[in-house]
Amino acid sequence: MLKTFQLGGIHPPENKLTAEKSIQKMAIPKVVYVPIAQNIGIPSEIIVAVKDTVEIGQLIAKSGGFVSSNIHSPVAGIVTKLDKIVDTSGYKKQCIVIRTDEKNLSNFEKIIYPLKTNIELSSTEILQRIADFGIVGLGGATFPSHVKLHINPDKKIEYLIINGVECEPYLTADHRLMLEKSAEIIVGIKILMSALQLKKAIIGIENNKKDAIALFKNLTQNESKIQVASLKVKYPQGSEKQLISALLKREVPKNGLPPDIGVIVHNVGTIFAIYEAVQHNKPLTERVVTVTGKNLKNPANFWVKIGTPISDLIKEVGGLPEGTRKIINGGPMMGKAIKNTDVPITKGTSGILVIAEEEASRKKTENCIRCGECVFVCPMGLEPHLLMSLAERGLFERALAEDVNSCIQCGSCSYVCPSNRPLLDYIRFGKNSVKNLTLIQN
Amino acid sequence: MTDSILNSVLLLTSLGIFAAVVLYIVSKKFYVYENPLIAEIDELLPAANCAGCGSPGCKAFAEKLVNTEDISALFCPVGGNKVMQLIAEKLGKTVAEKDPTVAVVRCQGSCEVRPKTTIYQGPDSCAISALIYSGETDCQYGCLSEGDCVKVCLFDAMYMDEITGLPVVITQKCTSCGLCVSACPRNIIEMRPRNKKDLKIFVGCLNEDKGGIAKKACALACIGCDKCVEVCPKDAIIMFNNLAYIDPVLCTLCRKCVPVCPTNSIVETNFPVKKEIPTPTLPEGKGVYPQLQKNQLEKNIKAINETVKKLKTDA
Numbered sequence: 094m095l096k097t098f099q100l101g102g103i104h105p106p107e108n109k110l111t112a113e114k115s116i117q118k119m120a121i122p123k124v125v126y127v128p129i130a131q132n133i134g135i136p137s138e139i140i141v142a143v144k145d146t147v148e149i150g151q152l153i154a155k156s157g158g159f160v161s162s163n164i165h166s167p168v169a170g171i172v173t174k175l176d177k178i179v180d181t182s183g184y185k186k187q188c189i190v191i192r193t194d195e196k197n198l199s200n201f202e203k204i205i206y207p208l209k210t211n212i213e214l215s216s217t218e219i220l221q222r223i224a225d226f227g228i229v230g231l232g233g234a235t236f237p238s239h240v241k242l243h244i245n246p247d248k249k250i251e252y253l254i255i256n257g258v259e260c261e262p263y264l265t266a267d268h269r270l271m272l273e274k275s276a277e278i279i280v281g282i283k284i285l286m287s288a289l290q291l292k293k294a295i296i297g298i299e300n301n302k303k304d305a306i307a308l309f310k311n312l313t314q315n316e317s318k319i320q321v322a323s324l325k326v327k328y329p330q331g332s333e334k335q336l337i338s339a340l341l342k343r344e345v346p347k348n349g350l351p352p353d354i355g356v357i358v359h360n361v362g363t364i365f366a367i368y369e370a371v372q373h374n375k376p377l378t379e380r381v382v383t384v385t386g387k388n389l390k391n392p393a394n395f396w397v398k399i400g401t402p403i404s405d406l407i408k409e410v411g412g413l414p415e416g417t418r419k420i421i422n423g424g425p426m427m428g429k430a431i432k433n434t435d436v437p438i439t440k441g442t443s444g445i446l447v448i449a450e451e452e453a454s455r456k457k458t459e460n461c462i463r464c465g466e467c468v469f470v471c472p473m474g475l476e477p478h479l480l481m482s483l484a485e486r487g488l489f490e491r492a493l494a495e496d497v498n499s500c501i502q503c504g505s506c507s508y509v510c511p512s513n514r515p516l517l518d519y520i521r522f523g524k525n526s527v528k529n530l531t532l533i534q535n
Numbered sequence: 536m537t538d539s540i541l542n543s544v545l546l547l548t549s550l551g552i553f554a555a556v557v558l559y560i561v562s563k564k565f566y567v568y569e570n571p572l573i574a575e576i577d578e579l580l581p582a583a584n585c586a587g588c589g590s591p592g593c594k595a596f597a598e599k600l601v602n603t604e605d606i607s608a609l610f611c612p613v614g615g616n617k618v619m620q621l622i623a624e625k626l627g628k629t630v631a632e633k634d635p636t637v638a639v640v641r642c643q644g645s646c647e648v649r650p651k652t653t654i655y656q657g658p659d660s661c662a663i664s665a666l667i668y669s670g671e672t673d674c675q676y677g678c679l680s681e682g683d684c685v686k687v688c689l690f691d692a693m694y695m696d697e698i699t700g701l702p703v704v705i706t707q708k709c710t711s712c713g714l715c716v717s718a719c720p721r722n723i724i725e726m727r728p729r730n731k732k733d734l735k736i737f738v739g740c741l742n743e744d745k746g747g748i749a750k751k752a753c754a755l756a757c758i759g760c761d762k763c764v765e766v767c768p769k770d771a772i773i774m775f776n777n778l779a780y781i782d783p784v785l786c787t788l789c790r791k792c793v794p795v796c797p798t799n800s801i802v803e804t805n806f807p808v809k810k811e812i813p814t815p816t817l818p819e820g821k822g823v824y825p826q827l828q829k830n831q832l833e834k835n836i837k838a839i840n841e842t843v844k845k846l847k848t849d850a
Contacts, residue, residue, distance in 0.1 A: 177744075183668025184675050185744070432653055432668060455656040515658045522663045 095300055097325035098338040101472040103505045104327055105426065107301055110385050111265045116273060116394045119409065125168055125400030126437040127153065127189045128180045132235045134160030139189060145172045146194075150376045153189055156224075162237040163227035165376035167398035170194040181422045181439060183432050191400070208276050209372040212284055219288040219371055226370040227377045227440075231362030232256060232267075232331065233423060235441040238363055242289065244352050251355040253285055253294040254340060255364060258324065258331040260299060261424025264444040266381040267361050269394045271298070271305040274365050279312055281368035282319060285359065295320045296361075297340050299330060328426060329503035333358045335472050347499060362443075382406065382438060386447030388414035397438050403445055404434035418453035421446040426504050459512035467506035467516055473499045477506035477516045484523030489530050492523045500524060572601045572626070579621050580611060585689050587612045587712030600626065607631045613710040636711040637729040638692075638704045642678040642721075643739040643802065645699035648754040649674060665720035673752035676741040678702070678723055684715035706733050727783045732805055734788050736781060739802040743776040750798065757800040763792035 130136035137154035147153060147166040154164040170193040177185040214222065224239035244250060255278075259267040271278065282294050296319065298306050306323045313319045324330055324339055334345045336358060343354045351358055359367075362380065369375040378399055385392040390411030397406065403420070407413055413420075413434075421428035422442055467477040475496060483492040497520060506516040576597040583593070588611050590596035600606055606628050611618055616632055623630040651671045657663055661683040669675035680700040685693045692708035693715060695701070702715075706729070715724045727735055738757055742749040746758035759777030771785035772792060779800070781792070793801050 179669070185669075430653075430668070458658075515663075518657050518663050518667070522660070522666055525666055526662075 095325040096322060096339050097327050098330060098335040098472060099342075100338075100474050101470045101505065102327040102329065102335070103470050103508055105262050105508060107326070108262045108385075108387070109265050109268070109301070110263065110387070111383050111392050111394050112268055112302075114265075114269070114393050116269050116381055116396055119395045119397050119401065119406070121168055121193055121195075122398060122401045122405050123193055124173075124402075125191050125193070125398060126178050126402065126435075127164060127167065127191065127400040128178070128437060128439055129154050129164065129187050129189065130180070131164060131399070131440045132160075132162045132229045132237050134158065134237065134240075136187070137161055137164050139175060139187070141172050141189065143172055143175060146170070147172060147191060150378060152376075153191075156227075156237075160237060160240050162229050162239075163225060163376070164189075164399075165227055165378050166191060167378040167400050168193045179432055179436055181429060181431055181436055181442070183429075188400075188437070206369070206373050206375075208280070210280050212280075212287055212371075214371060216288045216290070219284060222370050223367055226375070228363060228366050228370055229377070229440050230360055231366060231380055231440065231443070232360035233427070233441050233443050235439075238359070238367065241357060241359070242285075244289070244357070248352045249355055250289060250291060250352060250357055251293060252341065252357075253282065253289070253291050254336060254356055254358040255282060255294060255296040255361055256331060256333075256336055256358055257296055257298040257302070257305065257361045258336060259302070260326075260328045260331040261426055261428075261444070262328075263385050263446050264383050264424045265385075266383045266394060266443050268302050268305060269383075270365060270381050271302070271361055272308060275305075275308050275312055277368045278361055278364050279309075279316070279319070280372065281364035284367060284371050285364070286318065289357075293318055293320070295322055295340055297322050297324055297330075297336055299324050299326045301326050328505065329472055329501065332472070332501050332503065334501065347496070377440065380438075380440065380442070382442055383444040384410045384447075385444060386414070386417075386449075387452075388417070388449050389447055390414070397442075399440060400437045402435050402437055403431065406438070406445055407434060407447070413447065414449070416449045417447055418450045419448050421448065426508070427502065455515075456513040458514055461514060462512055464511060466509045466511065470505045470509050472503060472505065473501060475500060477520060478514075480523055481514065481516045481519040484519040484526070487526075489523060489526045493527045493530070497523045497527055570601055573597050575625060576600055576622055579614075579618055579625070581613045581618065581710075583613050583689060583710070583712070585613060585710070585712040585714060587710070587714065604628075612636070612712050635729045636726040637706050637709045637733070637735075638711060638713075638715055638724050639727050639735060639737055640678070640702050640704060640723060641725055641737060641739055641741055642701060642723045643755045643800070644672065644674060644677040644753045645696075645701055647699075649677065649752065661718075662720050674742055674749075674756065676721060676743060677753065679721065683718045683720070684724055687714045687718040689714065734806055735802070735804045736786060736788055736790065736793065737783075737802055738779045738781055738800055740800045741778065743778050745777055749777070755798055755800055758798055760797060762795045762797065763801060766791050766795050 129139060135158035138157045139154050141153045149166060149169045151166045152163055153166045156163050168191055170191045172189060173192045174190040176188060176190055178188040180186045220242055228238040230236040230238060257267055257271050286294055296309055300323050306321060309321045313321055322340055329335055330339055333351060337343055337345060337351060337356050345351055346353055366377050379396050381394055382397045383394050384406050393410055419430050422431050424444055425446055428446060461478055471477055480492055480495060480497050500520050504517045510516060577594050580593040580597060588596050590599055600609060600622060610631060610633055615635055619630040649672045652673050653671050655664055655671050657667060659681050661679040661681040664679045664681055670679045678701050682695045684702050685695055690708050690710050692705045693702050696703050711726055723741060727737060740757040742756045749756035749758055757778050759774060761774055763779055764772045764774050769785050769787055771782045773780045790803060793803050
């Protein structure tokens with residue numbers, strides 16, 4: 094019996110079209126657009142000016158507060174503009190525009206790093222480096238990693254959980270990374286364990302990635318501290334709270350965080366970024382992105398520089414197919430449709446999904462038939478139909494009482510609704526209004 | 536037979552009397568005194584319960600008016616000065632006098648001038664549309680055309696124009712309660728002073744982008760060219776973030792800014808069409824006369840000047 098979380102969950106068609114395709118290196122883009130708001134929390138502060146020459150990995154925007162991160166230049170070149178450009182949110186946001194100097198490729202590009210297993214740095218040095226090199230959670234939420242690792246001393250951490258679940262359909266970025274950089278990821282886990290003096294680590298992988306499970310089981314044969322757990326395929330298992338519930342049967346308290354129950358969770362992509370930062374002095378300037386879609390000529394996985402326009406990636410996979418209706422930043426469940434293809438890749442972009450007319454268009458909304466399907470699948474044990482109607486009628490205080498803030502916005506309710514009701518849209522609206530309401534009240 | 540009828544009548548009557556006695560005692564015992572003024576003030580108020588005053592309804596506002604010492608900060612926008620004056624007389628307190636206002640929609644981005652670049656299929660709500668992304672067009676400041684303002688209006692004073700896709704305010708019906716102002720996620724609707732003929736001049740755009748980008752997104756966008764600021768005799772126009780704003784307090788409705796705007800962003804309503812001053816064309820045959828007179832005059836002046844010169848040199 095495979096492990097999984099207790100409450101709710103769905104199993105949408107997996108459609109992992111690119112699972113067999115190894116990660117290709119993207120050509121260095123001619124121009125990169127680096128948004129300064131790439132993490133949850135406070136946007137970074139620009140420290141370069143127009144016409145400045147920047148090196149690869151040079152700090153170009155420094156952390157703007159505690160919950161914020163540094164941003165480094167993904168290419169060597171000249172800052173041409175500090176302008177507002179449409180980002181993944183659909184709104185124009187401040188970006189640093191850098192034109193690549195093609196002759197002056199710095200050493201970062203040419204070196205293929207050898208595996209470095211011995212950890213030389215002390216615990217505080219490791220944590221400092223994670224903060225300095227702008228590591229954020231690469232699973233999609235982009236929560237600054239140094240904040241996650243900054244643990245209150247009176248909380249005792251027992252487990253480090255490595256999130257290799259990748260429950261979103263279509264996406265294979267983490268899967269490929271696990272297959273190709275498995276040894277590095279193991280070193281990355283050891284780095285974090287030594288930094289926080291942890292005794293146990295568990296790598297959680299869903300059962301549809303049997304090759305990755307086998308590989309990690311093989312690699313950790315002699316490691317008593319690192320376990321590999323295979324999980325039943327179920328969405329949204331990649332969510333922090335659901336993964337902890339699946340692996341340890343512990344529940345994160347309401348308004349609490351995983352350290353409250355002695356756990357920290359990191360994505361495999363983040364672990365690899367931490368490995369590179371700590372062992373090879375490399376800031377976070379590139380990530381794995383899956384470019385996929387049923388009608389694409391050759392969907393693939395890429396190592397992409399942060400700030401590369403999505404149009405470059407689409408060109409690389411053979412252009413937009415006829416009848417494309419929607420381009421989604423992220424997976425089909427939690428991703429967001431983008432406004433145009435000039436939108437740059439950020440630290441949180443795990444995939445680009447191109448979908449056609451028949452899949453993209455929404456069906457007509459009918460009345461709620463009180464079937465309770467949304468309540469049944471909600472992994473947080475909420476009542477989505479109720480939250481929606483409360484948000485629709487503007488009863489935000491009651492929505493707060495009904496715990497709208499616990500919603501993880503996984504979209505399972507909208508997925509199963511037989512009346513095609515836009516449950517998640519209204520719940521998001523309710524959550525946002527509740528946030529504004531509490532801001533006003535304080 | 537008769538017994539049962541009699542019994543039931545007696546029983547019900549006695550029950551009724553008993554209940555009446557109980558109710559009488561209770562109503563005396565638990566009587567709650569309410570200031571009779573509150574009911575009287577409530578009568579005066581428009582009973583729209585729109586919450587435009589800030590209280591959750593007319594009764595609550597009446598209570599507030601009676602119980603507050605200084606009511607100069609309280610105002611019923613629907614009743615206006617007339618109702619507030621009546622209330623002031625009744626309560627013997629002074630009230631503030633406010634100029635009447637009316638809602639104006641500061642966006643002219645109809646389908647014709649502001650091309651759509653994406654399709655929105657989510658719920659019919661501007662608030663949700665604004666939360667998800669920046670709207671169907673490339674303008675992230677303009678109207679989202681889902682009609683949240685029309686839905687909240689209690690007075691049927693707004694409707695969506697199906698051709699332009701923009702909300703329209705029916706000035707006669709607008710009570711300036713301000714519900715639409717707070718419903719709009721883009722802050723497009725503004726309360727501006729209302730005058731007798733309902734003359735208004737305002738900038739019908741909120742686009743803060745630089746000129747070129749704004750113009751690309753919408754043909755009627757304000758491009759921040761400063762021409763209106765230069766021409767305004769009262770310094771009523773403020774340019775901030777590439778966007779002009781006409782201060783309704785300083786503006787004297789002189790209409791000088793309207794023709795200079797290169798993108799027609801400045802809207803004027805209900806003004807009479809400007810009479811074009813015809814260029815004077817003289818009827819044929821008679822046109823020689825004034826010309827002649829002018830020549831004659833010049834000749835005379837010349838002659839006088841020369842004589843003056845001569846006299847001077849002689850002296």
